[in-house]
Amino acid sequence: MATKEYSFYPGCSSQKGASGSNYQVSVDTMCDVLDIKLNDIPDWNCCSASIGYAGGGELPRLALSARNLALSEQANPDQDVVATCAACWLATRETKERLLDDDSLMNETNEALAAAGLKVEAKQDVRHMVEVLIEDFGYDGLAQHVKKPLEGIKIAGYVGCQTNRPFGIAGESFENPKYLDKLVETMGAEPVENYDKKVSCCGGALAFSEPEKSQALIKDIIESAYDGGAEMIVTPCPVCQMNVEVYQDQINAKYKTKFEMPVVYYSQLMSVAYGKGVQESGLNGQVIRAKKLEDIAGK
Amino acid sequence: MSNLNQTMVEKYRNDFLNEVRANVEEGDWVNMCMQCGVCAGSCPLGPYWEHPPQEIFMMIRAGKREEVLTSTSMWMCTSCYNCIARCPRELPITHIMHGLAHYADRLGLAPKEQPTRKFANKFWDNLTKKGRVNELKLGLALYFMNGFMEGIKVAMANQKLGLNMIKTKRMNPMEIIGGHGVKDTSGLHAILKKAREIELAKAEEFKG
Numbered sequence: 488m489a490t491k492e493y494s495f496y497p498g499c500s501s502q503k504g505a506s507g508s509n510y511q512v513s514v515d516t517m518c519d520v521l522d523i524k525l526n527d528i529p530d531w532n533c534c535s536a537s538i539g540y541a542g543g544g545e546l547p548r549l550a551l552s553a554r555n556l557a558l559s560e561q562a563n564p565d566q567d568v569v570a571t572c573a574a575c576w577l578a579t580r581e582t583k584e585r586l587l588d589d590d591s592l593m594n595e596t597n598e599a600l601a602a603a604g605l606k607v608e609a610k611q612d613v614r615h616m617v618e619v620l621i622e623d624f625g626y627d628g629l630a631q632h633v634k635k636p637l638e639g640i641k642i643a644g645y646v647g648c649q650t651n652r653p654f655g656i657a658g659e660s661f662e663n664p665k666y667l668d669k670l671v672e673t674m675g676a677e678p679v680e681n682y683d684k685k686v687s688c689c690g691g692a693l694a695f696s697e698p699e700k701s702q703a704l705i706k707d708i709i710e711s712a713y714d715g716g717a718e719m720i721v722t723p724c725p726v727c728q729m730n731v732e733v734y735q736d737q738i739n740a741k742y743k744t745k746f747e748m749p750v751v752y753y754s755q756l757m758s759v760a761y762g763k764g765v766q767e768s769g770l771n772g773q774v775i776r777a778k779k780l781e782d783i784a785g786k
Numbered sequence: 787m788s789n790l791n792q793t794m795v796e797k798y799r800n801d802f803l804n805e806v807r808a809n810v811e812e813g814d815w816v817n818m819c820m821q822c823g824v825c826a827g828s829c830p831l832g833p834y835w836e837h838p839p840q841e842i843f844m845m846i847r848a849g850k851r852e853e854v855l856t857s858t859s860m861w862m863c864t865s866c867y868n869c870i871a872r873c874p875r876e877l878p879i880t881h882i883m884h885g886l887a888h889y890a891d892r893l894g895l896a897p898k899e900q901p902t903r904k905f906a907n908k909f910w911d912n913l914t915k916k917g918r919v920n921e922l923k924l925g926l927a928l929y930f931m932n933g934f935m936e937g938i939k940v941a942m943a944n945q946k947l948g949l950n951m952i953k954t955k956r957m958n959p960m961e962i963i964g965g966h967g968v969k970d971t972s973g974l975h976a977i978l979k980k981a982r983e984i985e986l987a988k989a990e991e992f993k994g
Contacts, residue, residue, distance in 0.1 A: 499913075499918045499919040499921070499966070500919075500921070502918070502966050503958070504955060504956070504958025504960075504961065505921055505956065505957075505958075505966070505979070506921055506951065506956045506957065507836060507956070508955060508956055509954070509955075509956065527812075530968050530969050530970055531968070532913075532917040532918060532968050532974055533913040533918045534917050535909075535913055536909075537864075537865030537884075538865070538902075538905070538906045538909050539906070539909060539910050539913065540811075540884035540885070540887060540888050540906065540910060541888060541891050541902075541903055541906030541907045541909075541910060542891075542906065542907045542909070542910025542914070543888075543910050543914075543978075544811070544888055544892075544981075544982065544985045545811040545885065545983040546981040546982070546984055546985040547978050547982055547985070549981075550977050550978060550980075551978075554977055556864070559795065567811065576859065588922050595981075595984050595985075595988075597982065598984060599977050599978075599980040599981035599984060600977055601980075602973070602976035602979070602980040603970065603973030603974065603976050603977050604973070605973075605977075608846075620802065633931065648864075648865070648866040648867055649865070649866075649867065651821035651867075652809060652866065652867035652868065652870065652871040653867045653870045653871055653880075661871045688830035688864050688868070690830070690864055691864040691865050691866065692864070692865070692902075692905070692906070693831070693862075693864050693902055695905055695928050696901040696903060696904070696905035696906075696928070697831075697862075697901060698900040700831055700834060701864075704830055718852065733865040733947055733950065733951070734947070736946060736947070737947070770953060771955075772954045772956055773954065774950045774951070774954055774956075782962075
């Protein structure tokens with residue numbers, strides 16, 4: 488199969504020494520196996536995520552994503568834009584749709600971009616990596632590369648919010664998307680049936696500003712995974728991953744729980760199933776080690 | 787009262803709905819709300835809202851300017867988009883809440899001590915400085931946003947979390963000097979400055 492190429496928007500958390508750097512490691516490994524070439528958007532900037540609204544008005548925020556789209560159009564004109572971070576994808580896709588939907592917004596955005604000699608058309612499709620996997624490869628195509636099926640691991644598919652709403656993955660419902668469960672199954676593991684917190688919110692950025700309220704939400708997400716017999720949680724979003732993984736100590740202290748639930752990315756499951764090692768799969772980046780995956784990766 | 791707030795009060799005297807339509811992101815949608823309350827029931831932080839979205843929409847139509855703009859409500863939005871996905875009239879509620887929060891803050895009416903207001907502003911300042919988020923500085927800014935002594939306490943309470951992130955190479959202490967950023971910072975700043983100017987000029991022109 489010929490190499491598939493995409494215009495890649497890595498996002499802040501993917502960078503070296505940042506909170507989702509292990510996600511990026513596993514994405515690189517996964518893409519290597521699938522013969523995907525990710526061409527970085529040169530000099531990309533932050534999308535301002537879902538919490539930039541206080542300081543940034545509508546147009547400054549749209550201009551941030553429009554700058555990325557403009558740079559992408561220059562460097563990788565014939566490729567779809569692909570993001571791995573849910574917030575990056577959401578902000579970029581939303582910008583594209585709003586610019587195409589509203590001529591005056593498009594003109595104003597281009598007036599702002601002209602201050603740096605840029606121009607945007609917003610014609611490229613903006614996709615999340617899981618869309619690429621499901622639509623351009625398909626479950627069968629993804630299954631072909633499995634060398635070590637993740638047999639005997641029960642996994643709760645935590646889809647979360649921003650890869651699911653308001654755009655979502657084509658053909659999936661907002662309330663009960665199945666794609667993550669299907670990916671888990673494709674890799675040879677067992678998805679938790681009827682994981683009722685699969686699209687519940689982890690608090691997002693409010694995990695920082697409203698820790699108590701957010702940790703109450705996170706507690707329910709983990710508890711429901713345990714109730715379904717899960718040994719780990721898998722997610723497509725770096726904010727979900729961090730929020731659900733790193734506060735378990737604090738939640739245990741407050742609620743007298745004994746949570747020790749690993750939270751991994753779909754790309755890590757895939758890297759391990761594709762026969763790659765602990766480091767290549769970014770598993771050394773887990774605060775709560777995913778021992779069952781490490782065992783398979785180490786075999 | 788801030789100058790901008792004074793200007794807006796005089797300009798839109800007794801017509802808060804029009805003020806929102808002109809100045810708030812997606813504010814044009816407000817009068818489409820049919821008061822069903824699905825948004826309130828769908829919100830993960832629903833119990834903490836002083837006034838849930840459908841109430842905010844009704845208050846805007848009733849001209850309750852100060853109650854709306856000084857409310858902590860909009861700052862409870864986690865951006866989960868449940869309300870957008872479920873609203874029968876397809877109002878972009880998440881965006882309207884962000885827009886109201888931004889407008890209230892710009893007028894100086896948003897509650898000063900609201901933690902998400904403070905954090906969200908620090909986030910914007912952090913990302914626009916170099917074009918990419920510096921997670922270490924953002925974390926420290928968050929810890930110390932309520933003063934130095936409180937910051938020490940919060941930092942101590944989160945010490946293990948920080949060490950875990952450093953140990954797994956998901957946080958880099960060296961980000962305190964330098965850190966990630968775009969190359970063309972001056973271009974990025976020029977774009978943002980222009981975007982802000984256009985937005986303010988447009989609000990100025992609106993006749994309702």
